[in-house]
Amino acid sequence: MAVADLPKPGNDPHEQIVLTAVDEFLAWGKENSLFYLLFATACCGIELMQAGGPRYDVDRLGMIPRATPRQADLMIVAGTITHKMAGVVRTLWEQMTEPRWVVSMGSCANSGGPFSKWSYSVLNGVDKYVPVDVYIPGCPPRPEALIDGVMALRERVRRYRTMGVRDRDPHVVQGADCRFGSHPGKPEPQA
Amino acid sequence: MNGMTFEAIAARIAQVCDEAMVVRSENGQPFVRVPAAALPRVAALLRRDPALLCDALMDLTGYDRLKYPGNEASPANDAIAVVYLLFSQQHHHRVMLEVQAPRALCSVPTVSGLWPAALYFEREVFDLLGVQFVGHPSLERILCPDDWVGHPLRKDYLYPAQYHGVPHLREGQHFDGAPRRQGDPEPTPTPAPTKKGHP
Numbered sequence: 152m153a154v155a156d157l158p159k160p161g162n163d164p165h166e167q168i169v170l171t172a173v174d175e176f177l178a179w180g181k182e183n184s185l186f187y188l189l190f191a192t193a194c195c196g197i198e199l200m201q202a203g204g205p206r207y208d209v210d211r212l213g214m215i216p217r218a219t220p221r222q223a224d225l226m227i228v229a230g231t232i233t234h235k236m237a238g239v240v241r242t243l244w245e246q247m248t249e250p251r252w253v254v255s256m257g258s259c260a261n262s263g264g265p266f267s268k269w270s271y272s273v274l275n276g277v278d279k280y281v282p283v284d285v286y287i288p289g290c291p292p293r294p295e296a297l298i299d300g301v302m303a304l305r306e307r308v309r310r311y312r313t314m315g316v317r318d319r320d321p322h323v324v325q326g327a328d329c330r331f332g333s334h335p336g337k338p339e340p341q342a
Numbered sequence: 343m344n345g346m347t348f349e350a351i352a353a354r355i356a357q358v359c360d361e362a363m364v365v366r367s368e369n370g371q372p373f374v375r376v377p378a379a380a381l382p383r384v385a386a387l388l389r390r391d392p393a394l395l396c397d398a399l400m401d402l403t404g405y406d407r408l409k410y411p412g413n414e415a416s417p418a419n420d421a422i423a424v425v426y427l428l429f430s431q432q433h434h435h436r437v438m439l440e441v442q443a444p445r446a447l448c449s450v451p452t453v454s455g456l457w458p459a460a461l462y463f464e465r466e467v468f469d470l471l472g473v474q475f476v477g478h479p480s481l482e483r484i485l486c487p488d489d490w491v492g493h494p495l496r497k498d499y500l501y502p503a504q505y506h507g508v509p510h511l512r513e514g515q516h517f518d519g520a521p522r523r524q525g526d527p528e529p530t531p532t533p534a535p536t537k538k539g540h541p
């Protein structure tokens with residue numbers, strides 16, 4: 152059927168209505184407006200800022216940084232978390248409104264990273280304090296890896312909004328550079 | 343505008359403190375070592391004397407002398423040393439002071455009355471090395487959490503195994519050659535390596 156043969160929208164109101172599931176529509180809106188809480192504590196934060204800059208521009212995915220947890224759907228923990236800071240992470244997470252999502256960015260937030268062997272003060276993984284939905288390995292992960300993780304998270308947001316299913320097992324971004332230590336979820340190489 | 347030479351400053355300090363000692367660090371940097379009891383006197387002189395006028399406390403730090411190889415001028419001991427780096431913006435000269443405090447009763451008079459910058463520096467040295475600065479208005483931890491146990495930069499500091507119930511290593515995690523943590527077995531003593539020049 153050629154385009155010209157398609158019925159033209161007329162004045163009949165029935166012809167101007169799009170029928171879709173409200174849930175699908177809301178999910179579409181939600182997954183395209185994942186506002187994130189800036190939680191950059193160390194060098195990974197630079198890469199997070201880079202992801203927000205003009206070259207990678209996560210704004211085009213509807214991701215706008217928020218300075219307060221009350222307005223954020225998503226918390227990106229980018230950087231080293233010390234034992235002293237861990238309580239702050241927990242408090243901020245508790246202040247976010249449900250449904251809340253957490254992305255752990257970089258080896259430090261995943262597992263303590265380069266500090267896990269020698270440090271007395273660094274927390275070995277932010278998942279000891281808050282539930283993590285997506286792990287992004289790397290020291291630091293490139294912005295592409297962050298965007299990869301966010302795309303996986305959007306999938307989860309849509310499933311949650313349309314089907315009410317909240318995946319409990321964390322997603323691990325694969326193929327990212329992971330130089331320091333292991334991270335949960337990725338199988339150890341067999342010796 | 344050139345200030346006094348180090349020798350002149352050291353001679354001036356020696357006038358108020360007989361026990362002041364000029365020592366050279368391993369890399370040749372000269373400094374003045376004074377006993378803790380004489381520190382208020384020496385610090386006030388350096389701060390107020392019009393010829394010295396060290397108005398800037400550039401840094402106040404410390405180190406643990408345990409395991410530190412001794413030499414003639416500074417024999418090996420297990421004291422905690424506190425180091426003051428002073429600079430005169432008026433005369434453009436600088437001087438380094440060192441005070442040693444015994445490990446067990448580790449206390450040094452505060453200099454925060456002369457240099458308010460010392461308020462934070464002394465809290466840091468207290469936090470990490472456990473030096474009590476007598477007369478400091480609020481000597482609290484500044485880097486570690488308030489309920490932290492021990493002073494991490496002491497060389498005999500034993501790493502904690504957990505903090506607030508969170509263990510220090512992830513499940514099944516193990517590192518070869520990692521520092522000993524609380525609850526780990528005592529290491530078997532190995533003969534100390536002998537290095538030329540450091541008996």
Ligand code: SF4
Binds near residue numbers: 193231258264265290
């Ligand atoms: S993972 Fe690496 S880059 Fe990221 S905060 Fe830790 S040390 Fe820095």
